[in-house]
Amino acid sequence: MKVTVFGIGYVGLVQAAVLADAGHDVMCVDVDANKVERLKEGVIPIYEPGLEPLVKETYAAGRLKFTVDAAEGVNHGEIQFIAVGTPPDEDGSADLKYVLAVAETIATHMESRKILIDKSTVPVGTADKVAAKVSEVLKKRKREDLKFDVASNPEFLKEGSAVGDCMRPDRIVIGTSCEETEEILRELYAPFNRNREKIIVMDVRSAELTKYAANCMLATKISFMNEIASLAEKLGADVEMVRHGIGSDPRIGYHFIYPGAGYGGSCFPKDVQALIKTADSIGFDAELLKSVESRNNQQKAVLFEKIDKHFKGDLAGKTFAVWGLSFKPNTDDMREAPSRVLMEALWKAGAKVQAYDPEAMEEAQRIYGARDDLTLCGTKESCLKNADALVIITEWQNFRAPDFDMIKGQLKHPLIFDGRNLFEPRRMQQRGITYYAIGRGA
Numbered sequence: 001m002k003v004t005v006f007g008i009g010y011v012g013l014v015q016a017a018v019l020a021d022a023g024h025d026v027m028c029v030d031v032d033a034n035k036v037e038r039l040k041e042g043v044i045p046i047y048e049p050g051l052e053p054l055v056k057e058t059y060a061a062g063r064l065k066f067t068v069d070a071a072e073g074v075n076h077g078e079i080q081f082i083a084v085g086t087p088p089d090e091d092g093s094a095d096l097k098y099v100l101a102v103a104e105t106i107a108t109h110m111e112s113r114k115i116l117i118d119k120s121t122v123p124v125g126t127a128d129k130v131a132a133k134v135s136e137v138l139k140k141r142k143r144e145d146l147k148f149d150v151a152s153n154p155e156f157l158k159e160g161s162a163v164g165d166c167m168r169p170d171r172i173v174i175g176t177s178c179e180e181t182e183e184i185l186r187e188l189y190a191p192f193n194r195n196r197e198k199i200i201v202m203d204v205r206s207a208e209l210t211k212y213a214a215n216c217m218l219a220t221k222i223s224f225m226n227e228i229a230s231l232a233e234k235l236g237a238d239v240e241m242v243r244h245g246i247g248s249d250p251r252i253g254y255h256f257i258y259p260g261a262g263y264g265g266s267c268f269p270k271d272v273q274a275l276i277k278t279a280d281s282i283g284f285d286a287e288l289l290k291s292v293e294s295r296n297n298q299q300k301a302v303l304f305e306k307i308d309k310h311f312k313g314d315l316a317g318k319t320f321a322v323w324g325l326s327f328k329p330n331t332d333d334m335r336e337a338p339s340r341v342l343m344e345a346l347w348k349a350g351a352k353v354q355a356y357d358p359e360a361m362e363e364a365q366r367i368y369g370a371r372d373d374l375t376l377c378g379t380k381e382s383c384l385k386n387a388d389a390l391v392i393i394t395e396w397q398n399f400r401a402p403d404f405d406m407i408k409g410q411l412k413h414p415l416i417f418d419g420r421n422l423f424e425p426r427r428m429q430q431r432g433i434t435y436y437a438i439g440r441g442a
């Protein structure tokens with residue numbers, strides 16, 4: 001089938017490549033001409049496991065195309081995915097300007113029936129706004145004869161395993177009340193719906209809310225566990241024991257109950273905020289979600305507080321080795337990453353940072369540029385040299401079993417602040433390392 005995808009970020013590019021891999025004929029449109037040119041040259045703008053070969057193969061096969069020419073994109077497919085960003089507006093609500101700009105573009109260039117599909121995470125009621133925008137433009141063009149439909153098809157991929165998630169989705173939520181649209185989307189997703197029925201069809205507003213409910217539920221689990229971690233610390237309990245104790249209950253499960261340095265990324269923080277704003281807009285006080293958010297903001301400061309307390313507030317001139325910059329492993333994405341909150345607090349206190357991340361070094365360079373108090377190091381080992389302490393903030397696989405003698409040899413003091421509970425406090429004590437973790441005491 002012929003498909004057009006507007007927006008070639010984490011969601012659009014991965015979805016487009018996976019659809020092309022299944023045999024669909026996909027054209028990607030983006031306003032970022034540099035990104036489009038680089039993709040045509042085989043340069044993938046993001047790090048996502050398995051994405052590069054998939055993009056290169058499908059591009060070479062002619063099933064994946066890239067363009068900045070909106071008219072060419074609009075006229076390519078009957079199915080038009082909108083996968084552009086929905087960043088928080090100044091007040092925290094989702095900013096729909098990119099989504100509505102794409103709706104306007106489609107309406108401006110369409111010459112035949114189109115199905116516009118909101119793949120971006122958008123508040124309840126957005127499909128109505130997209131439809132109103134398209135109608136308005138078609139009216140101006142005096143082309144009200146042109147038919148269109150707007151459906152919701154939220155994306156549930158996880159950065160770091162996005163390709164696998166799209167190839168083998170847990171569920172495919174389709175929000176539409178139009179039988180024809182449903183049939184077309186069922187055909188589009190048939191290659192991904194083979195081992196069991198994964199397609200869940202519902203009305204548009206429920207589909208829009210499903211995406212927010214999913215992310216807010218996961219964020220809630222994390223904030224809940226961080227709260228228990230803080231309690232454990234104060235009560236002399238070990239949150240890792242508690243985690244095992246509760247995760248074994250199948251009603252709770254082990255997923256998303258890891259205490260840590262707070263959730264980040266491009267989705268949870270903004271989606272929790274946006275749902276709070278949606279609730280506010282209808283006069284409903286989303287008390288629980290507000291707590292989830294404020295708990296997370298506190299949690300992002302916890303590592304710095306431990307460091308500051310250890311050094312009795314005297315951080316000026318100290319140097320900290322930071323392992324992990326991305327908001328989670330297997331991505332180079334640093335949007336809302338806890339590492340940023342920590343580094344910025346350290347800088348404010350007059351400390352220096354030597355940082356290493358397996359994939360996010362370029363992104364850190366792009367965000368922070370050249371500054372005297374940040375050294376981006378080529379290896380996790382070189383990053384330790386003469387630092388006052390090691391701070392671990394992202395649980396990359398190759399941080400999990402480091403050479404502790406080497407760490408002790410490189411650091412000025414045998415001191416580790418671990419924002420991901422990677423090690424056993426007792427073993428650290430035996431090794432002569434002062435070890436701070438989350439919810440486990442010093």
Ligand SMILES: NC(=O)c1ccc[n+]([C@@H]2O[C@H](COP(=O)([O-])OP(=O)(O)OC[C@H]3O[C@@H](n4cnc5c(N)ncnc54)[C@H](O)[C@@H]3O)[C@@H](O)[C@H]2O)c1
Pocket residue numbers: 006007008009010011012029030031032035083084085086098101102119120121122155156157158159266267
């Ligand atoms: N990143 C994730 O893990 C994830 C997962 C599920 C859902 N989502 C949602 O999907 C949406 C996209 O997220 P993302 O992380 O892929 O964003 P992104 O910022 O990585 O990419 C967005 C892309 O859209 C392009 N764009 C902006 N305006 C455009 C226009 N008018 N026409 C064409 N292209 C345009 C930008 O240049 C950019 O390349 C958001 O709503 C997000 O909440 C993201």
